[in-house]
Amino acid sequence: MKKITIDPITRLEGHGKIEIFLNDEGDVENAYLQIPELRGFEKFCEGRPVEELPRITPRICGVCPGAHHMASTKATDAVYHVDPPSAAKKLRELFYCAHMIHSHVAHFYALAAPDFVLGPTSDPAERNILGLVAKVGLEVGGEVIRHRAYAQDIQAVIGGKATHPVCGLPGGMSKAITEEERKDFEEKAKSEVKFGKFSLKLFDDLVLANKEYLELITGDIYTMKSYYMGMVDDNNKVNFYEGDIRVVDPDGKEIAKFKPADYLEHIAEHTEPWSYLKFPFLKKVGWKGMVEGKDSGVYRVNSLARLNVADGMATPLAQAEYEKMYDTLGGKPVHATLAFHWARLIEILYAAERLLELCQDSEVTSPEVRTIPTATPDEGVGMVEAPRGVLIHHYQTDEKGLVQKVNLIVATVMNNPAMNMSVKKAAQGLIKKGKVVSEGLLNMVEMAFRAYDPCMACATHALPGQMPLEVVIRDSQGNVVEKLSRHLPSEPPEVRATIVS
Amino acid sequence: MSFEPKILGISCNWCSYAGADLAGTSRKKYSPNVRIVRVMCSGRVDPIFILKAFKAGADGVLVCGCHPGECHYAEGNYKAARRIPLLKKMLSQLGVEDERVRLEWVSASEGDRFASIVDEMTEQIRRLGPFSRNNGGSENG
Amino acid sequence: MAKPKIALYWAASCGGCDVAVLDTNEKILDIANIADIVFWPIALDFKYHHIEAMEDGAIDLCLFNGAVRNSEQEKIARLLRAKSKVMVAFGACACFGGIPALGNFTNRAEIFERAYAEAPSNANDNGTFPQTLTKVSEGELELPEFFDTVLTLAQVVDVEYFVPGCPPPVDIILKVVDLFATGQLPPVGAVIASDKTLCDECERVKGEKKITKIYRPHEIIPDPEKCLLEQGIICCGPATRGGCGQRCIQANMPCRGCFGPPPGVIDQGAKLVSAIASIYQGDSEEEIAKMVEEIVDPAGTFYRFGLSDSMLKRKRFQQTEGRT
Numbered sequence: 010m011k012k013i014t015i016d017p018i019t020r021l022e023g024h025g026k027i028e029i030f031l032n033d034e035g036d037v038e039n040a041y042l043q044i045p046e047l048r049g050f051e052k053f054c055e056g057r058p059v060e061e062l063p064r065i066t067p068r069i070c071g072v073c074p075g076a077h078h079m080a081s082t083k084a085t086d087a088v089y090h091v092d093p094p095s096a097a098k099k100l101r102e103l104f105y106c107a108h109m110i111h112s113h114v115a116h117f118y119a120l121a122a123p124d125f126v127l128g129p130t131s132d133p134a135e136r137n138i139l140g141l142v143a144k145v146g147l148e149v150g151g152e153v154i155r156h157r158a159y160a161q162d163i164q165a166v167i168g169g170k171a172t173h174p175v176c177g178l179p180g181g182m183s184k185a186i187t188e189e190e191r192k193d194f195e196e197k198a199k200s201e202v203k204f205g206k207f208s209l210k211l212f213d214d215l216v217l218a219n220k221e222y223l224e225l226i227t228g229d230i231y232t233m234k235s236y237y238m239g240m241v242d243d244n245n246k247v248n249f250y251e252g253d254i255r256v257v258d259p260d261g262k263e264i265a266k267f268k269p270a271d272y273l274e275h276i277a278e279h280t281e282p283w284s285y286l287k288f289p290f291l292k293k294v295g296w297k298g299m300v301e302g303k304d305s306g307v308y309r310v311n312s313l314a315r316l317n318v319a320d321g322m323a324t325p326l327a328q329a330e331y332e333k334m335y336d337t338l339g340g341k342p343v344h345a346t347l348a349f350h351w352a353r354l355i356e357i358l359y360a361a362e363r364l365l366e367l368c369q370d371s372e373v374t375s376p377e378v379r380t381i382p383t384a385t386p387d388e389g390v391g392m393v394e395a396p397r398g399v400l401i402h403h404y405q406t407d408e409k410g411l412v413q414k415v416n417l418i419v420a421t422v423m424n425n426p427a428m429n430m431s432v433k434k435a436a437q438g439l440i441k442k443g444k445v446v447s448e449g450l451l452n453m454v455e456m457a458f459r460a461y462d463p464c465m466a467c468a469t470h471a472l473p474g475q476m477p478l479e480v481v482i483r484d485s486q487g488n489v490v491e492k493l494s495r496h497l498p499s500e501p502p503e504v505r506a507t508i509v510s
Numbered sequence: 511m512s513f514e515p516k517i518l519g520i521s522c523n524w525c526s527y528a529g530a531d532l533a534g535t536s537r538k539k540y541s542p543n544v545r546i547v548r549v550m551c552s553g554r555v556d557p558i559f560i561l562k563a564f565k566a567g568a569d570g571v572l573v574c575g576c577h578p579g580e581c582h583y584a585e586g587n588y589k590a591a592r593r594i595p596l597l598k599k600m601l602s603q604l605g606v607e608d609e610r611v612r613l614e615w616v617s618a619s620e621g622d623r624f625a626s627i628v629d630e631m632t633e634q635i636r637r638l639g640p641f642s643r644n645n646g647g648s649e650n651g
Numbered sequence: 652m653a654k655p656k657i658a659l660y661w662a663a664s665c666g667g668c669d670v671a672v673l674d675t676n677e678k679i680l681d682i683a684n685i686a687d688i689v690f691w692p693i694a695l696d697f698k699y700h701h702i703e704a705m706e707d708g709a710i711d712l713c714l715f716n717g718a719v720r721n722s723e724q725e726k727i728a729r730l731l732r733a734k735s736k737v738m739v740a741f742g743a744c745a746c747f748g749g750i751p752a753l754g755n756f757t758n759r760a761e762i763f764e765r766a767y768a769e770a771p772s773n774a775n776d777n778g779t780f781p782q783t784l785t786k787v788s789e790g791e792l793e794l795p796e797f798f799d800t801v802l803t804l805a806q807v808v809d810v811e812y813f814v815p816g817c818p819p820p821v822d823i824i825l826k827v828v829d830l831f832a833t834g835q836l837p838p839v840g841a842v843i844a845s846d847k848t849l850c851d852e853c854e855r856v857k858g859e860k861k862i863t864k865i866y867r868p869h870e871i872i873p874d875p876e877k878c879l880l881e882q883g884i885i886c887c888g889p890a891t892r893g894g895c896g897q898r899c900i901q902a903n904m905p906c907r908g909c910f911g912p913p914p915g916v917i918d919q920g921a922k923l924v925s926a927i928a929s930i931y932q933g934d935s936e937e938e939i940a941k942m943v944e945e946i947v948d949p950a951g952t953f954y955r956f957g958l959s960d961s962m963l964k965r966k967r968f969q970q971t972e973g974r975t
Contacts, residue, residue: 010789016699019692021665022724031791038789045723045795047781048663049762051770052864053753056603057951060869064944065955068750071667071818091867115673154676161674167901169673172667172818176902178869185905277774280767283785283792289772296774381874403771410867411947557921561962578934592928595943600924603756603950605967641967 010038013446018042018455021120022072022421022464027432027454035442040433040460044286045423054415059386061413065175066402069419070464072115072172075108075164075201076395076420077402079250082177087270087389088410089382090102097181099367102250103194104167104176105393106364109158110201110248111171112396113312116462117208118153121350124456125216129225130449145211148241153417156204161399162269163364166190174426179380181375191374194476200327205358209330212354217337224349227338227414230438231457232419233431234259234301234344236291236308238423239315239343240394241266246323247315247359256291259303261342263318265293272401276418279426288426290420300487307426310398311354312462317342322355324362330355346431350462357466386410397464421464515635517571517628519544520559522552524582525617526574532621539633544572545567551575552613553586557597560611567642570610570635572627577615587615609634610641655684655711655831658702659741661730661887662724663718663751668742669693669905671818672714675825684710685832699727702734712831714814716742716821717821718751718959723795732808737836739827743909745804746842747919748959753951755958755965758799800891803959810825813842817956820896829904844894846883848913852893853900859883860930865945868904879905880930885952890922907955918962920953 010033016026024046032038054062058344063081067074068154078100086093093101126141141149161171167186168174176183186194216222225231231340241255242248256265256275265275279288279296288298288304297305299396308314322328335341376462388405398420405414439450527548533540545619552575560571573594575587578645594613600609612631616624661669673679682688689710690697702710704955713735719725719736732738743749743905754762767773767780785792804810814827827843830836837843845852857878866883873879879900886905892913912919931942946952954961 012790017692019695019698020692024692028790028792039787041787043792043794045796046663046721046764047766048720048751049754049757052757052762052765056948057753058757058867058947061865061907061948061951064904065750068665068667071665071670072804074665074667085869115670117749128683136702151677157678158674165898167902169904170818172670175899175901175904180869183868184875184904268834273771278770278771278772280773280775280781281785282779282782282793283787283798285781285794287767287773290774292774330700381871382869415813418772556960557924558918561918561921565962580739588934589929592933592939592942593925595939596946596949597921597924597927599943599946600920600949600953603948603966604963605969606963 015451016456022070029436029440033150037437037440040174040436042429043284045286049416050416054412057412059088059404059410060179060414062404064175067173069318072464073112073174073395074107075398076393076400078174078177079105080391080393080400080402082391083393084389084391084404085179087391088386088404088406091180091380091382093181093380094377096372097378099187099373100167100182100378101365103367104369105166105250105371106360107160107163109360109396110357110364111157113165113353114153114157114160116393117353120459120462123412125350129453129456138290152204156201156368159201161199163194180382183324185376185378186374188374188423191368195365195368198361198368201361202358202365206326206350207355212351226345230347230435231431232344233346233434235425236344237314237317237426238308238399239312239318240399241319241321245320247319248323249360254399256308257318261317269401270390272390287421287427288421290426298432299426300479301430308423310420310423311349312356313343313349314398315394316352316355318391322359324359326362327359330358330483346457346460353462379477397421397462398423424461428458428461428463513570513636513640515543515632516567517544517570517572517605517631518563519546519572519574520555521546521548521574521605523550523575525576525580528618529616529620529624532619533625538621538625540632541629543632544628549616551583551586553583553592557593560576560597564641569641570631572631573613574616577617580617607638609638654687655823656689656709657686658710658713658731659688660690660713660715660727660733661693662715662717662728663720666693667818668716671821672824674821678825682828702730705734707733708736708885712737712739714739714741715804716745718744718748719804719807720751720754721795721797725807728804728807734840737811738808739812739814740804740810740907741814741912742819743815743956746813748801748803749956752801752957752959754801758968759797800965804831806959814835815842815892816846816895817908822848842892844892844910846914847893847909849888849891849893849895849897849906853888853897855900858902861932862930863932865942873903875903885927885946887923887953889917889926890916909956911957911960917931919951919957920961923953924949
């Protein structure tokens with residue numbers, strides 16, 4: 010069959026490529042999202058002292074190191090059977106809200122917004138952060154940088170560095186914050202709440218008010234009926250830091266709610282020989298392949314999933330936006346993949362409101378942020394909602410606290426089956442008999458995975474230029490028949506080829 | 511043809527080098543596998559020397575110093591006494607067998623002892639094989 | 652006059668070095684003004700074939716982060732080397748191996764076994780492992796080859812400059828760009844950071860270094876003013892290059908060596924063995940055994956970021972083990 014290769018896919022974390030196979034009619038027979046990287050954390054953490062894992066595991070991802078740091082720290086609490094002081098937990102959650110803000114802001118403005126604000130098939134020369142700034146104004150760019158910087162600053166003060174923080178220890182935090190620091194955080198948090206509202210308004214004005222985009226969001230190409238998984242608090246509201254895991258079926262009905270420590274009863278991982286990344290699924294439903302629907306164990310995590318599984322948001326402004334989204338999109342659960350972007354913005358607002366709540370809690374400056382562990386370490390699970398979904402760290406140690414076994418289930422992997430399916434569905438919907446494979450069309454295939462924010466937040470400021478993309482079309486012998494590409498900024502855009510057999 | 515281990519012997523000037531020298535002047539027959547380097551004190555032995563020796567082709571490293579309490583510089587051998595065991599623990603994590611690095615106290619009169627240490631170490635390492643054979647797959651990828 | 656061209660690439664990396672470039676905040680716009688970024692997969696959509704089409708040396712500065720641990724990363728390292736005038740090993744992974752280099756404690760067989768077979772969440776009864784070539788009903792799919800050993804960038808291609816750190820701090824990143832833009836890059840081979848150890852910039856009070864017990868960081872609450880090492884917490888500062896702003900120290904946590912060895916030290920781990928053993932007070936066999944016992948993970952602590960760069964480079968396995 011003819012093969013269309015997109016390599017590498019870009020504007021996401023890590024390396025990946027998409028292979029699209031066309032049958033003789035020129036329709037998409039199948040599409041594969043291959044992830045060619047692996048580093049082996051689950052093996053090389055063996056033998057390390059468990060208290061060092063919160064400093065090693067953040068290197069899984071430099072965009073969400075805070076998430077790994079938190080999940081890991083909580084796992085070490087569990088391994089040592091130690092309960093940190095209340096102030097330490099609040100301080101951790103405060104740090105964590107800032108982390109969520111940084112990650113979501115970076116993703117939305119750098120990756121998502123250009124597609125929506127400029128348009129999916131708009132001129133690639135403009136479909137980037139600079140085109141966005143030109144359209145909405147230079148002020149916005151400055152605001153985005155500033156608010157991501159605030160979020161990074163808060164993390165750096167608490168954790169030493171924002172990228173790869175060091176403050177988490179079994180039993181607490183390595184240092185407390187001062188009143189001066191708290192006041193500064195409070196001012197920043199207030200500004201973040203405003204920015205959260207502003208971002209949603211921007212989305213409203215530029216996306217929701219545009220009928221064409223609304224149709225794109227609700228259209229079939231980007232819809233997938235799946236199960237959803239997310240963390241909820243005791244009131245079944247979205248919580249990033251602490252709670253139980255809840256799973257709902259494609260109709261929105263709860264089918265499971267469990268403690269993080271019981272994850273093995275619910276989550277299993279399938280392997281394919283053509284990707285280094287595994288394919289998690291719901292154990293009780295079973296692996297039926299990459300198919301939609303209630304009979305398939307494929308489930309999704311990340312922003313939209315979190316909102317789908319919860320009964321609401323725990324803070325008022327975010328709750329109002331939550332209700333608005335479901336009213337607009339026809340009730341719960343929402344299966345529209347592009348709505349992940351909308352849900353992400355609602356989460357920025359929630360994180361900002363929660364950040365402000367914690368900044369205004371006087372306990373957060375308490376110097377009592379450490380409990381020294383005394384129990385013999387053995388095994389523990391730590392879980393948080395990473396920006397990209399459920400994140401599980403599971404450690405087993407010997408009696409000295411040296412790691413024997415590590416199991417990590419990292420948010421984006423849980424969306425691997427769904428991303429494959431979304432890419433295939435988009436490709437099948439967009440590439441049909443004899444249709445010219447244009448650059449805009451290719452971008453629309455990419456949009457299918459980009460909505461998942463696959464483990465990467467990138468340039469808050471992407472740089473000037475088009476969105477170059479290469480499509481290599483091969484015949485059945487593997488010979489290159491045509492190359493289709495979008496170009497570098499200095500050259501005019503040019504569509505060079507269509508598919509030939 | 512059996513493999514001939516190459517052992518680097520780092521000996522301190524005051525006691526252990528003299529002891530090794532005594533083995534020689536006494537016409538003691540012992541394994542010819544040690545190459546001796548003289549330092550002023552076993553405390554001079556930087557763990558880097560040992561790693562460099564392995565990288566340069568040594569199959570084993572023998573560090574000799576004065577008996578505790580007899581160091582010419584009072585405390586130098588105590589530094590060696592701490593550095594070498596810690597290094598050995600680190601090396602064991604890197605798959606380097608315990609027998610390949612050895613710390614011994616040899617006095618100036620212990621020519622016989624020096625010889626028998628070398629004999630013993632040579633046979634142990636002959637059994638283990640060359641250092642470079644133990645390799646976790648390709649070093650270059 | 653055409654603007655100089657800059658490329659950024661990530662190999663076995665976490666993305667943190669790219670985020671660090673973004674943490675220059677508004678200054679990234681200045682960078683965009685003085686140079687054209689022609690390749691940056693995390694941010695821009697230029698593809699490999701755009702690089703392949705360039706003339707050799709067309710790229711003026713390449714900031715390459717991440718270690719090399721598969722065939723695709725090696726290929727792109729060589730490709731970018733050919734197309735770049737100046738190659739910079741950017742970040743601890745490219746410089747020394749970084750955290751991915753902890754993979755040199757193991758090998759491909761063990762990593763695959765754990766990830767795809769042994770892990771408790773696996774549902775992989777037919778023992779499916781990723782393959783470099785897979786035939787599916789529609790055609791063929793390829794994956795790069797996963798190496799046994801993690802390599803630094805300089806172990807694969809020639810490198811002009813080294814920017815250490817995990818990630819490099821913003822002030823050093825801006826310094827690198829500034830030196831490049833003003834044509835003031837130092838002599839080839841330079842590490843663009845401090846020439847002294849972390850201890851030199853650490854603001855804690857240093858007294859006499861004599862310890863009789865080693866504590867793991869969660870075992871005590873350290874005095875925030877005093878040197879951590881003097882309180883018995885292993886800190887890699889004495890054998891780590893400075894320039895990082897002592898960020899971890901300020902968070903009350905000890906250094907783990909991400910800036911690599913200081914000038915003149917060719918093996919960071921061996922130097923730390925020497926340093927820690929020197930300051931520990933203990934002469935009897937029991938005391939020495941106690942010290943060795945208390946240092947629970949010397950290789951993983953002293954080579955935390957630099958196993959690829961160390962003299963031995965990786966763990967040695969018996970011949971019967973090794974790649975499958």
